[in-house]
Amino acid sequence: MQTQRVVSIGQLGVGYWGPNLLRNLNSDPSFRVVAACDLSAERRSYVERHFPDIAVESDAEALISNPAIEALVIATPAGTHFELARRALQSGKHVLVEKPMASTSAEVQELGRLAESKGLVAMVGHTFIYNSAVQYLRKMVEDGTLGEVRYIYCQRLNLGRIRSDVDALWNFGPHDISIVQYILGNSEPLSVAYHGMDYVQPGIDDVVFLNLVYPGKVLVNIHVSWLDPSRKRSIVVVGSEKMVVYDDVSEHKITIFDKGIDRRAELGKHMDYDARQPLTFDYRSGDVWIPKINFTEPLKGEVRHFYECVANGAECLTGPAHALKVIDVLERAGAARNAIGPVHKTSPLRGAIIKERVEEEHEAPIPDGSAERAMKGARKAKKSRAKVGSS
Ligand SMILES: NC(=O)c1ccc[n+]([C@@H]2O[C@H](COP(=O)([O-])OP(=O)(O)OC[C@H]3O[C@@H](n4cnc5c(N)ncnc54)[C@H](O)[C@@H]3O)[C@@H](O)[C@H]2O)c1
Numbered sequence: 001m002q003t004q005r006v007v008s009i010g011q012l013g014v015g016y017w018g019p020n021l022l023r024n025l026n027s028d029p030s031f032r033v034v035a036a037c038d039l040s041a042e043r044r045s046y047v048e049r050h051f052p053d054i055a056v057e058s059d060a061e062a063l064i065s066n067p068a069i070e071a072l073v074i075a076t077p078a079g080t081h082f083e084l085a086r087r088a089l090q091s092g093k094h095v096l097v098e099k100p101m102a103s104t105s106a107e108v109q110e111l112g113r114l115a116e117s118k119g120l121v122a123m124v125g126h127t128f129i130y131n132s133a134v135q136y137l138r139k140m141v142e143d144g145t146l147g148e149v150r151y152i153y154c155q156r157l158n159l160g161r162i163r164s165d166v167d168a169l170w171n172f173g174p175h176d177i178s179i180v181q182y183i184l185g186n187s188e189p190l191s192v193a194y195h196g197m198d199y200v201q202p203g204i205d206d207v208v209f210l211n212l213v214y215p216g217k218v219l220v221n222i223h224v225s226w227l228d229p230s231r232k233r234s235i236v237v238v239g240s241e242k243m244v245v246y247d248d249v250s251e252h253k254i255t256i257f258d259k260g261i262d263r264r265a266e267l268g269k270h271m272d273y274d275a276r277q278p279l280t281f282d283y284r285s286g287d288v289w290i291p292k293i294n295f296t297e298p299l300k301g302e303v304r305h306f307y308e309c310v311a312n313g314a315e316c317l318t319g320p321a322h323a324l325k326v327i328d329v330l331e332r333a334g335a336a337r338n339a340i341g342p343v344h345k346t347s348p349l350r351g352a353i354i355k356e357r358v359e360e361e362h363e364a365p366i367p368d369g370s371a372e373r374a375m376k377g378a379r380k381a382k383k384s385r386a387k388v389g390s391s
Contacts, residue, residue: 004030005311010063011036012084013076014043016161017098019050021073021125024299026051030307034069037062060084064091071121071310074098077165082107085122089114094121096306099174100330101323108327112320121309123316124323126178130301132293133246133253137237138183140256146239147260151219152180154235157228162200169196169208169333172224177326178318179235180212180220186322189214192329194336199227210333253293258286 009031011022015038025031035055036047044056063069064087071094074084082102085095089111101124102108115122128134140146154176163171181187189212196205207225214220233248243257264280308314316322 006030006032007070007307007310008032008034008068009071009073010034010066010069011073011075012038012060012063013074013080013098014038014047015040015075018043018075019046020299021075021098021303022047022051022054024297024303025073026054028300028303028307030311031303035063035066060087064088064093069093071095071306075125078170079103079165082111085111086114089118089120089122092118092120094123094306094310096121096123096125096303098125099127099178100124100170100327101320102327105324105327105331108320108324112324115320121306121316122320123306123309124318124320124326125302126174126318126322126326127298127302128175128179129182129318129322130305131248131298132295132301133248134179134182136254136291136293137179137235137244137246140242140244141183141237141239142185145242145256146237146244147241148216148239149184149218150238150240151221152183152235152237153221153223154180155223155232157223157225157230157232159228159231160226162206162226164201164204167196167198167205167208168224168226169205169210170330171226173208173210173222173330173333174326176222176224176235177329178322180222181322181325181329183237184214184218186325187214188325189220189329189332192332192336194333194340196337205337208333212329252290253295255288255290257288258284260284 007030009025011018011025011033014022014036018036018038022033022036026033033051033054035057036044036051037057037060038044038047039058041058044058047054047056057063063072064084072084072088074081074088074095074097076084076098078098078100081097081100085097085102088095095111095115097111101122102111111122114120141149156172156176191211191213193211194208195210196208198205200206206227208223210222210224212220212222231249235246237244237246240260243259245255245257246253247255262282262284264282305314305317309316
């Protein structure tokens with residue numbers, strides 16, 4: 001029997017998300033986890049308690065320069081990814097970098113070039129690409145089950161966990177952008193429009209509505225927020241033949257609706273183009289079904305894929321080319337945000353600035369609630385006057 005090659009691996013960063021990666025690596029016999037590193041003493045002691053066989057370090061350099069380590073997982077904050085990945089690749093290590101791969105497209109390109117020149121794997125942890133429900137969704141788009149994709153909307157909402165190093169879009173957006181890119185066959189958006197607002201920390205948007213238009217009139221809305229009453233993780237894809245809801249927090253991840261609106265064909269009707277007649281439509285509301293999906297932990301699939309790329313030369317699904325498309329959309333979103341003007345410059349007065357600016361554009365006062373309250377009061381008074389009149 002052929003024995004499987006074991007890849008010796010180390011991990012940088014074991015904060016909130018890192019333990020999930022470490023657990024999956026440690027339970028996969030194809031990997032031997034040599035060491036983990038974190039700047040925080042508390043996180044290092046966490047590793048010592050839960051993974052006693054793994055060496056613990058406080059300096060990333062100890063892992064990067066360790067010749068016994070073949071590959072590194074980087075699960076540190078986003079702003080550190082590029083530098084750590086670059087140093088790891090330079091010292092001959094394959095890297096699995098948490099999302100986003102880096103902070104700019106130039107950095108992703110540099111990592112891609114470096115990996116290619118050294119024959120190494122550079123993979124980004126866009127976990128959802130390894131999620132069976134997302135793969136099912138892509139298959140339905142690819143094999144035409146949904147017909148033509150009309151529009152898609154994604155909601156990734158929570159109360160918390162607030163970050164200060166990235167805004168809600170850079171935190172949650174890579175997931176939805178990478179899913180949309182994946183299910184739409186990697187086409188690029190024709191336009192990117194951004195609306196976001198910073199309510200909790202000045203200059204860091206807590207809620208973002210991103211609108212993308214893809215070729216073929218495919219409209220995509222991505223709504224991310226860490227200031228929301230409910231936890232939602234859903235994607236709705238409306239196609240010309242079927243509609244599908246992917247709800248990641250539900251037991252049944254995928255629900256398919258045979259719903260749609262068709263133009264009714266009536267023989268002999270609507271043929272006189274000089275005499276316009278109203279069109280008739282059929283509202284289709286047929287079966288609803290929930291396919292059985294063999295769901296395994298996406299991170300397990302992600303680390304397996306990393307192994308296949310490192311040990312068996314598999315083509316990486318989320319290599320620099322995929323990461324680049326995601327960062328490109330984030331960069332275009334940033335440019336759209338900045339183009340809005342002073343509104344999005346870091347300032348505790350942003351709300352006031354927005355009001356001034358919009359008032360200027362529309363030459364109409366922006367409601368601050370008082371006008372609405374006055375209207376409500378007037379309506380109430382009118383109602384009670386009417387009541388008095390009728391009694
Ligand atoms: N794929 C997913 O679903 C998912 C979910 C959450 C977070 N993430 C990603 O994981 C990464 C980490 O996020 P998090 O929420 O765990 O952040 P975190 O701040 O909780 O943890 C980061 C850890 O990295 C450590 N660290 C920082 N710089 C370091 C360095 N130079 N060397 C070693 N350790 C260092 C910190 O001490 C901290 O413990 C981010 O890139 C984030 O986007 C991915």
